[in-house]
Amino acid sequence: MAIPSFVDRVTLHVYGGNGGHGCASVRREKFKPLGGPDGGNGGDGGSVILRVDPDLTTLVDYHRQSHRRAPSGVPGKGDNSNGARGEDVILAVPDGTVVSDADTGEQLADLTGVGAELIVAQGGRGGLGNAALASASRKAPGFALLGEEGETRTITLELKVVADVGLVGFPSAGKSSLVAAISRARPKIADYPFTTLVPNLGVVVAGDVTYTVADVPGLIEGASEGRGLGHDFLRHIERCAALVHVLDCATFEPGRDPLSDLDVIEAELSAHGGLEDRPRLVVLNKIDIPDARDLADIVAADIEARGLRVFKISTKNGEGLQQLSFALAEVVAERRAALPPPAPARIVLRPAGVAGGKDEFQIAREGELWRVRGDKPERWVRQTDFNNAEAVGYLADRLNRIGIEDRLLELGARAGDGVAIGGEDAVVFDFAPQIDVGAEILSRRGEDQRFEADRPAAQRRRVKDEAYRAAREAGPLGDGFAEPEFEDETDDENATGRRG
Template sequence: MKFLDLAKVQIRSGAGGAGCASFRREKFIEFGGPDGGDGGRGGDVWVECVPALNTLIDFRYQQHFFAQNGRPGMGRQRTGKDGEDIVLKVPAGTEILEEDQETVVADLTEVGQRILLAKGGNGGWGNARFKTSTNQAPRRANPGQEGVERTLWLRLKLIADAGLAGLPNAGKSTFLAAVSNARPKIADYPFTTLHPNLGVVGVDGREFVMADIPGLIEGASEGRGLGDQFLGHVERCAVLLHLVDGTSEDVAGDFAIIDRELELYSAKVHAKPRIVGLNKIDALTPEEIETRKAALEDASGQRVHTLSGVAGTGVQYVLRALWSEIEASRRPAQQEEEAPWQP
């Protein structure tokens, strides 16, 4: 299945059916009267968060979603049939945006959430509704209410507890494959990863979800390389693992490039807790490890973990550091749920 995280759709709710202007005319019945029925109600357009989906690829092949119109009313006070609703099924983590791609209409983060995007039009009244003591033969009937038409953007932001960031070939995919059941493509050339990958990571009997984001390069915020289009997938993460290639001649410069791109993309993402790891230490001598670790600590201003995704060296320590940040982020929500009710 191909990965698609941004889609444009056009939706329209159903129009209400017109009311009917009709009069009762039957043999052997002396007095008739108005008996026009109401029009049916137009269908609604809903969006629903469903399980077993992790991409918006379905919306590449269908962009128009129109609910059914209500049927008009008929004589003998028969009400027209209501139009059928239409439901857009999206994966968890989907944002619904207005056409300007900035105004958020809804944010679906849990399976089962259901949001009304466009309400169907009401059906028009038939002439039986307008009968009064002074107007016993009304000849008017209302038309149905028009439906609502909108152009919306669907943007998927994967729901993961931890996100991987780093330059191409920093070893992110190798790390994810080593610690989870994910099997991303791994090769010795840049931009091997073309779309985000998710993996379930286990550490000390606990599990969390990790997202591997395609590598950033200098100028990604300006559209270079793959750009920063995939950084939206780490906005929901509790912590970032910033991997730096230990075999690089300038580990401090590599860190600064990614740090700058995160800051240009979003201050919120840049401010997230971050674990810094010096990767590929299996290819370095002990002296090189110490020198480059010290340089990276000076550049980042925090403790640097040394690891090797291929050899498995230091991986468990990094996972425990990630879990401690994830657990800290979950604690306020758990305390709020467990707090006793107070009037």
């Protein structure tokens, strides 16, 4: 199956990179068996970012490859070595791309303007190493935080051509010929219907005004309901400042005339919706044919009676094209003048608000289970290594610090009740208030007593020194006093001291 060159709607699966895990490491140096924690932090995962590229006109690259993944962060290492951050993946999209969530249908962004960008899959945060977790009360953490998983999302990209003027009309009405006649665009032109299968875009210069013109592939009656090609491309004129009806005055199809064609196209535009406020102009094309010129003279008065400006043109010999191009420039200039001036680009720093207490989480009763939801507690759970008792104790301290335990007690939770933190992938605990969960060697959760207590060898030396000083203070050597017996650390035998 051939891959089309023009694609204006794709479904894209994007994956943010996972954050690297933090490292739990202790510095090891000669004569310093407990040199302190030196585990580095894990690197953040890369993000997937959409960015407008003015040189692109199609989404075909994402039709070929619909899965895009950012690299993960590198885990931290010992010796305070932080892991590298995953590189962001920049996906170039055409100007006028609308981004929506494929699952909910929610519109996430309308990317217009060079350089406009959107993060569609945020990379996960890297976990902290035990060096970053150390504090005055937790001098030697024996754990580190895990890196968070990157965001996974399915999005829909929909291209809406950014043009100032949109040309609408039946197939073979001469829309592509008009674009080629007033601009340097060279679309495919032939004498059979539906020659144009993709929107064509041309740039027109009329005096001091430069504007773009786009033709929509031929509309037919019922296009808004899915007939023909117009249903797929009507969205490309939603951004246009003006619409131009291109009416064929030389058609050979029975039952067609410029007035009936105008009524049919207007009905389809009305059914599509959202275009009622756009100014309309009417072009009577192919007046180089004698019978077509006579028909144009007949219907022009009826069309003008509807309040529409009429231009009689011929794309073959150029008649009327200059007047039409300057009239379109006038309409575009008026439209641009009516728009508010664009706000200057500014870098605004918005620190996250500090929520307090119950605003950071919500607790609800679900049968026999208490469900805790909130960005902060759910993130903490994802960062915890549940194979490490000290890490679980640290998590319990964090949850207790923001008041989850007190809130559960207020709501009537009892020891042994199930508490789930998160949604479908929740972690379930047995509620145990006021119970320390840290490792057994700790006096408090996260505090290592090995940094407070002396090593056994130092304790033995202290006992010997105290015994020796006590013996010296009791009296001088040689008065029938024998030095105390000391333990030999090399062969564990007692040695008797000599008299002086």
